Amino acid sequence: MAGIITLEVATPDRLLLKEQVSEVEVPASNGAMGVLPEHAPLLSELGSGPLAYTPVGATKKYIAINGGWVEVLPDRVRVLAERAEFGDEIDMSRAEEAMKRAMERLTHPTAGMDVARAMNAMHRAQARIEAAKATGMVPKK
Amino acid sequence: MPSLIDIRRRIRSVKNTQQITKAMKMVATARLRKAQERVVNARPYSRMLREMVANVAAAAGAEASTLHPLLAVREEKKVQLVLVTADRGLAGAFNTNLIKAAQQFLAEKPERKTAFELYGRKGRDFWRRRDVEVSGEVTGISQAASYDDAEALAVKLMERFTSGEIDAAYIIYNEFKSVLSQQVAVKRILPLALPDDAGAGRDYILEQPPAEFLKNLLPGYVEAQVYEAFLESAAAEHAGRMTAMDSATTNATEVISKLTLYMNRVRQATITREIIEVVSGASALD
Numbered sequence: 497m498a499g500i501i502t503l504e505v506a507t508p509d510r511l512l513l514k515e516q517v518s519e520v521e522v523p524a525s526n527g528a529m530g531v532l533p534e535h536a537p538l539l540s541e542l543g544s545g546p547l548a549y550t551p552v553g554a555t556k557k558y559i560a561i562n563g564g565w566v567e568v569l570p571d572r573v574r575v576l577a578e579r580a581e582f583g584d585e586i587d588m589s590r591a592e593e594a595m596k597r598a599m600e601r602l603t604h605p606t607a608g609m610d611v612a613r614a615m616n617a618m619h620r621a622q623a624r625i626e627a628a629k630a631t632g633m634v635p636k637k
Numbered sequence: 638m639p640s641l642i643d644i645r646r647r648i649r650s651v652k653n654t655q656q657i658t659k660a661m662k663m664v665a666t667a668r669l670r671k672a673q674e675r676v677v678n679a680r681p682y683s684r685m686l687r688e689m690v691a692n693v694a695a696a697a698g699a700e701a702s703t704l705h706p707l708l709a710v711r712e713e714k715k716v717q718l719v720l721v722t723a724d725r726g727l728a729g730a731f732n733t734n735l736i737k738a739a740q741q742f743l744a745e746k747p748e749r750k751t752a753f754e755l756y757g758r759k760g761r762d763f764w765r766r767r768d769v770e771v772s773g774e775v776t777g778i779s780q781a782a783s784y785d786d787a788e789a790l791a792v793k794l795m796e797r798f799t800s801g802e803i804d805a806a807y808i809i810y811n812e813f814k815s816v817l818s819q820q821v822a823v824k825r826i827l828p829l830a831l832p833d834d835a836g837a838g839r840d841y842i843l844e845q846p847p848a849e850f851l852k853n854l855l856p857g858y859v860e861a862q863v864y865e866a867f868l869e870s871a872a873a874e875h876a877g878r879m880t881a882m883d884s885a886t887t888n889a890t891e892v893i894s895k896l897t898l899y900m901n902r903v904r905q906a907t908i909t910r911e912i913i914e915v916v917s918g919a920s921a922l923d
Contacts, residue, residue: 508784510678540844
């Protein structure tokens with residue numbers, strides 16, 4: 497059916513989401529990418545950030561994504577994320593805490609520190625904060 | 638002839654054992670349900686990832702198999718064997734079958750060197766006393782392996798493979814076929830074999846060049862495979878324990894009924910003997 501995309505978000509643990517949506521915005525590794533129905537088939541890596549989607553007849557929702565891949569087909573979008581979390585399930589204070597810790601580690605590097613890991617932790621925290629914030633800004637019906 | 642008291646004691650002891658096996662069976666059943674759920678929940682991800690790998694490989698065309706170091710097939714001089722056993726016993730032939738499969742694996746090609754990576758206490762205890770190279774061991778996670786555990790193992794395997802330390806990596810684990818059947822699976826993890834089943838001839842746009850795309854995708858694929866093996870093994874362990882404990886409980890019931898019958902016979906015999914003694918004693922007085 498035209499005008500509708502089936503969005504599937506899977507993590508290693510479970511199929512997080514399967515829903516009919518009218519619009520998706522995925523955090524691809526080289527910038528956010530908007531997907532509307534009838535998009536050309538495409539494969540891409542994902543970076544970290546909020547994934548936004550608009551379920552048919554509902555308001556926009558967000559999922560925090562950190563790393564993974566996306567497959568786009570004309571009537572389907574499949575997101576494989578190593579980690580993903582619903583925007584409204586994110587504990588903002590914990591995410592901010594994690595962000596602060598990661599920043600702290602990066603600004604005061606100690607010997608033998610795993611920089612890549614700290615960067616990853618920061619990106620993850622950032623994605624969660626952004627998704628939570630964006631969720632908070634959607635007007636409640 | 639054993640005395641009545643002795644037989645009664647045996648019956649009581651068998652009953653106690655039966656209570657334990659019955660309880661273990663129920664615990665295993667509950668845990669199995671959870672483990673089975675985890676296996677089912679993890680399936681969409683691994684299936685979709687597999688299709689993704691196939692799609693990228695198809696898009697890359699004939700040169701796909703040269704694009705990534707994890708795909709390099711070398712002569713197997715030294716291999717890594719991951720053995721996924723359980724931490725606990727009393728699960729029927731669960732651990733025995735695994736160890737047998739590992740022994741067979743060694744015997745198949747005696748000339749290649751094998752380094753063990755042991756998951757689970759049972760496997761570790763068995764191989765520790767034998768003359769084999771063990772490169773690592775992890776215990777305590779057989780029932781609750783997380784994705785991070787799988788990632789840690791996958792990363793280690795991939796590092797050793799790309800540095801040339803090992804030429805291949807295999808994993809031996811119990812596959813969860815159904816509640817009544819677990820099957821030992823020997824699977825090659827590295828070098829990776831590209832799946833070629835999907836694709837469907839679609840013309841995908843690749844945002845990244847294939848080589849770059851595979852750089853992150855293939856490690857993720859390896860991790861997912863290891864994770865799947867862990868989950869399957871956990872489910873198979875509970876299923877194995879459930880069946881083993883179920884038959885143990887049935888056997889105990891049988892032993893109890895046999896012992897009870899025997900006990901009654903002994904009691905009857907004693908009574909008969911006593912009557913005869915009384916009667917013959919009385920007639921002796923006449």
